[in-house]
Amino acid sequence: MINRQALAGRATPSVRAWWRTVVAFACALSVLPAMAADAPASRVPAPTVAIAAPGKCVEDTPFMLRNHMELLKHHRDKTVRDGIRTTQHSLANCVNCHASKVTGRVTGGKDAFCESCHKFSAVKLDCWDCHTDRAQAGLAAAGAGK
């Protein structure tokens, strides 16, 4: 490992400029693989999520990606234990908005909303052992299209 500080301390201004160029190039190289991961021609398989009703979800997408399970767990306890039945974070509301327009479900296929990501990340889904994965007519969907 080269001690860059020690080298730069003794170097003339022209050598220092040359070092700056080398470091900047190295930084650029390190960023490239991360950019390549987002490109469609990546070697890493990405989940293909079919979003039937594009629009704003009940929260921001990055927040939902990381925290949807916490919201659902919080809401389930409030509903089961206290009888609070708001629709903002309810599972039935999620299903109603995110179900495929073709199958009417959020599971059952590699493009299905829940299943695509959960298969990709190898996280088992227990919700649908008891809850229905089908959209229901008549349930008001909050958040869609806002």
Place this chain on the structure above:
Amino acid sequence: MSEVNTGRRQVLAWGAAMAGVALAPGVTLFELAQARSPEEAASNKVRWGMLVDVNRCASDCDACVTACDQENGLPQTKTPTSAQWIRKVELKDLRTGATKSAPVMCQHCAEPPCVDVCPTGASFKRADGIVLVDRHTCIGCRYCMMACPYQARSFVHEPVTGQKPEVPRGKGCVESCTLCVHRIDRGGTPACVEACAASGHKAIVFGNLNDPNSELSQRIAELRAAPLRPDLRLNQGVRYAGI
């Protein structure tokens, strides 16, 4: 354990009844039941209960059982292990041969034995007196099924498909009558009560046991309705008249 002082309980009950009497026009010590908003939690101001008038219940009618199955997405074709939330029971007096018929379901006890024995806290009583199973915590041990004096609970043995969105249910959990809690939370009444009224018998009355002016409380007083097995002192939410 010391003996429960029933005389003291009676005095407390009278106190509660007096508290419900209007102090002045429009002023009572506790508010009467009304439909909650979705954000509002269930409150112990209300205690939901039912009255079964056995004299009005017909032996050949099972409208309440059919309505329960449809409302909660229970299987229409029955097997020996099918879940059963409400059942018709035939009673026969062996001396006279007289028969009576009554529906039996979860009695929604104020002191439920199923809650006492549950090792995980899945079996619980909601603030408004409805006894439920939280399937997220239920491990399917079936202690509650053994503890229940009314055999009101069922275990789901087979995988379930096609559930109702408001009544999730699945294999490996114990379940029982929820008093149609999803309908009550909307301000409605249980499916069996509506089906019984639609069949013309009107044998089941639903209402607030805490409100002495409710139709339920008044009918219970008028018919001198009692719980099944009052000796167990569980303070059941379902009362029977005419047995």
